[in-house]
Amino acid sequence: MNTIKIISGKYKGKRIPFKFNDADITTQKVKEALFSIIDPIIKNSSFLDLFTASGQIGLEALSRGSTLVAFNDLDKKRFDFIKEYIDSVVLDKDSFIVTNFHFEHALRWFASKEYKFDIIFVDPPYIKNKYNEFYIKLLDLISVSNILNDDGLIAVQHHSENNLDEKIGNLIQTKRRNYGSTSLTFYEHDK
Numbered sequence: 001m002n003t004i005k006i007i008s009g010k011y012k013g014k015r016i017p018f019k020f021n022d023a024d025i026t027t028q029k030v031k032e033a034l035f036s037i038i039d040p041i042i043k044n045s046s047f048l049d050l051f052t053a054s055g056q057i058g059l060e061a062l063s064r065g066s067t068l069v070a071f072n073d074l075d076k077k078r079f080d081f082i083k084e085y086i087d088s089v090v091l092d093k094d095s096f097i098v099t100n101f102h103f104e105h106a107l108r109w110f111a112s113k114e115y116k117f118d119i120i121f122v123d124p125p126y127i128k129n130k131y132n133e134f135y136i137k138l139l140d141l142i143s144v145s146n147i148l149n150d151d152g153l154i155a156v157q158h159h160s161e162n163n164l165d166e167k168i169g170n171l172i173q174t175k176r177r178n179y180g181s182t183s184l185t186f187y188e189h190d191k
Contacts, residue, residue, distance in 0.1 A: 004056045007032060009063030014089060018054040020078055025054050026123060026157060030179050034155060035060060037177070037184070038119055041153065042066060045118035048110070048147070050103055055082040057121050062095060070097045070115065072106045103138065107145040116149045123157035135164050139187060143169030154187040 004016040004025060018025065026034075034057070035042070043065035049058035052071040062069050071086065073079045079100040086096055099106055103124070110117075120142060124134070135156065142154060154171065156164065160183045166173045172190040176183060 004054055006056070006060055006063050008035070008060070009065065011059060011063035011089060014059075014063075016054055016056055016059065016085060018056075019081070020053075020075075023053040023075075023078065024125070026057060027179075027182070030157065030182050030184065031057065031060060033177060033179060034121070034157075034184055035064065037175075037186070038153065038155065039064075041118060046070075046116065046149075048072070048115075048117045048120045050106060050120065050122045051124050052082060053078060053123070055086060057123070058096070059086065059089070061119070061121075062090060066095075066119075068095055068097070070099065070110065070117070072099045072101055072103070074100065074102050076100060104141060107141050107147065110147045111145045115147055116152075117147055118149050118152050120148055120152065120154045121157070122154065132162060135162065136168055139164075139168040139171055143171050148189065150189060152188070156185045156187070158183055158185065 006014045045066045046068040047061040047066040048070045050072050052073045055071055058069040058071045071082055083098040160178050160181050164185050170190050171187040174186045174188050176185040
């Protein structure tokens with residue numbers, strides 16, 4: 001079992017007893033780097049964690065002041081674990097949504113409900129070849145779903161060997177940071 005700690009904010013020090021070894025989890029180093037980068041916009045934001053796995057990224061966002069966090073995971077056992085854990089920790093039940101959809105269905109569902117997010121975090125299972133059309137498809141679907149606010153930001157966690165396109169749909173890459181075998185690449189609307 002992996003025990004993951006929330007590193008800052010109102011839930012600082014809380015531990016997530018994540019028991020599923022079939023899912024890669026974001027390391028503390030990468031999580032700290034991500035939240036250091038998005039810190040200026042996290043307070044009062046709406047946040048989507050599209051491939052949530054342990055729920056740690058979304059919980060960190062709630063802990064640091066996001067007012068709405070959507071957690072999505074396709075795996076039913078992880079979904080049940082996340083929902084039960086978040087229900088036990090977070091008192092404001094209006095501050096989160098937990099869904100159990102394939103990512104394409106999730107994007108359509110959030111769009112149909114007219115959700116708009118300031119930050120979208122995507123950490124799909126790692127694809128380790130240099131160029132993979134999966135990321136193009138994923139980012140293009142986010143682009144056309146219209147769920148990213150005009151000044152919103154997408155953070156993609158991926159294997160460092162992946163080369164992500166500079167421009168996808170109406171999104172443009174604004175920065176990339178490498179942390180060993182893991183990278184974070186950021187996109188915003190092309191204005």
